[in-house]
Amino acid sequence: MEDLAYGTRNKRGDWKPNGKIQFAPVLDWPFRPLRFIKWLVSADGFFLPWNATFALIAFLMWCFLTPAVESTQHFSIGWIVYLFIRNALIVLAFYGAWHIRLYTQKSQGNAFKYDAKWPPKDNSAFLFHDQTVDNLIWTFASAVPIWTMFEALMLWAYSNGYTRYVSWSEHPIYCTLLIMATPFWADFHFYLIHRMIHWRPLYRDVHSVHHNNVNPGPFSGLAMHPVEHLLYFSSALIYLVVPSNGLHFTTQLLLKALGPAQTHSGFDKLVVGRDRTIDTHGYAHYLHHKYFECNYADALIPLDKWFGTFHDGTPEKQLAMEARLTARAAKWNRTTQGRNGSAPSLGGRPTATGLPLLPFGDDDGVD
Numbered sequence: 618m619e620d621l622a623y624g625t626r627n628k629r630g631d632w633k634p635n636g637k638i639q640f641a642p643v644l645d646w647p648f649r650p651l652r653f654i655k656w657l658v659s660a661d662g663f664f665l666p667w668n669a670t671f672a673l674i675a676f677l678m679w680c681f682l683t684p685a686v687e688s689t690q691h692f693s694i695g696w697i698v699y700l701f702i703r704n705a706l707i708v709l710a711f712y713g714a715w716h717i718r719l720y721t722q723k724s725q726g727n728a729f730k731y732d733a734k735w736p737p738k739d740n741s742a743f744l745f746h747d748q749t750v751d752n753l754i755w756t757f758a759s760a761v762p763i764w765t766m767f768e769a770l771m772l773w774a775y776s777n778g779y780t781r782y783v784s785w786s787e788h789p790i791y792c793t794l795l796i797m798a799t800p801f802w803a804d805f806h807f808y809l810i811h812r813m814i815h816w817r818p819l820y821r822d823v824h825s826v827h828h829n830n831v832n833p834g835p836f837s838g839l840a841m842h843p844v845e846h847l848l849y850f851s852s853a854l855i856y857l858v859v860p861s862n863g864l865h866f867t868t869q870l871l872l873k874a875l876g877p878a879q880t881h882s883g884f885d886k887l888v889v890g891r892d893r894t895i896d897t898h899g900y901a902h903y904l905h906h907k908y909f910e911c912n913y914a915d916a917l918i919p920l921d922k923w924f925g926t927f928h929d930g931t932p933e934k935q936l937a938m939e940a941r942l943t944a945r946a947a948k949w950n951r952t953t954q955g956r957n958g959s960a961p962s963l964g965g966r967p968t969a970t971g972l973p974l975l976p977f978g979d980d981d982g983v984d
């Protein structure tokens with residue numbers, strides 16, 4: 618399939634889609650019901666293909682691959698190790714499928730690939746100088762254990778009546794709406810913790826591990842510092858206070874665990890036939906990895922628009938971001954000069970636009 622029918626490629630070979638990133642039509646005003654319904658039920662909308670896939674996997678996990686309630690009333694090494702092995706195998710299969718297809722077999726070459734380069738194998742920013750090896754280590758040594766820890770905690774609380782249980786059979790509409798709300802809560806929670814870890818000290822010591830992946834691949838999605846994993850998977854704790862069923866926190870954790878594969882795949886579309894593609898919806902987050910200072914959420918809720926950090930991929934938004942960063946850099950310089958008596962060099966890393974970013978992330982405590 619010819620990707621230039623859907624986007625453009627620059628002199629370096631980097632590809633970008635035509636058009637611009639748009640938010641989901643959930644909070645449009647005036648509300649447009651036909652557009653909303655189309656988004657819900659279309660082949661590339663809210664349910665299909667990704668949220669339906671995650672919901673199905675979570676359902677199978679909860680019904681067939683989760684220990685019985687009676688066995689999780691007390692913490693035991695046996696059932697916790699079982700959860701870890703199960704989760705590790707799910708991550709290996711899901712992320713591995715993305716990686717093998719796109720990066721090992723290179724089944725569609727560079728078609729729809731944002732960055733023309735492939736993950737580096739000789740870069741000192743990564744463990745063992747290899748991006749994929751680095752990503753695998755962070756994923757299986759930190760992400761999977763911490764996901765398992767939160768799941769074990771929630772199962773223990775669920776089994777002992779510490780969660781506010783709601784029966785699916787008695788309250789099917791409420792439980793269904795709560796499942797549908799899972800991606801929205803995940804997006805909102807992600808924005809909150811994401812802005813927090815872009816605060817300079819946390820960025821330097823924690824979030825920079827993830828941002829080493831300027832040109833991400835599937836396994837980059839969970840390549841995070843353990844502190845970031847603790848914050849990231851903590852979205853499941855809401856079900857300690859929100860009336861819910863065990864399937865709800867299972868779905869929330871699974872969405873957090875598997876969702877990053879598509880948004881970090883590095884490709885805009887998967888080619889699945891001669892004239893058929895599936896959108897990854899990864900461009901907004903790719904721009905965050907490229908520029909660091911925009912698109913902290915995933916465009917389901919217009920949080921970035923409300924807080925002035927949205928980049929829709931157009932030249933106009935690029936200029937707006939550059940102006941925002943220039944103003945912030947000038948303010949940081951003035952503040953630092955006032956504290957130290959002299960104006961230091963920014964010392965920030967250069968962006969693809971040539972503008973310096975503030976060291977170690979977005980928020981510097983003076984904004």
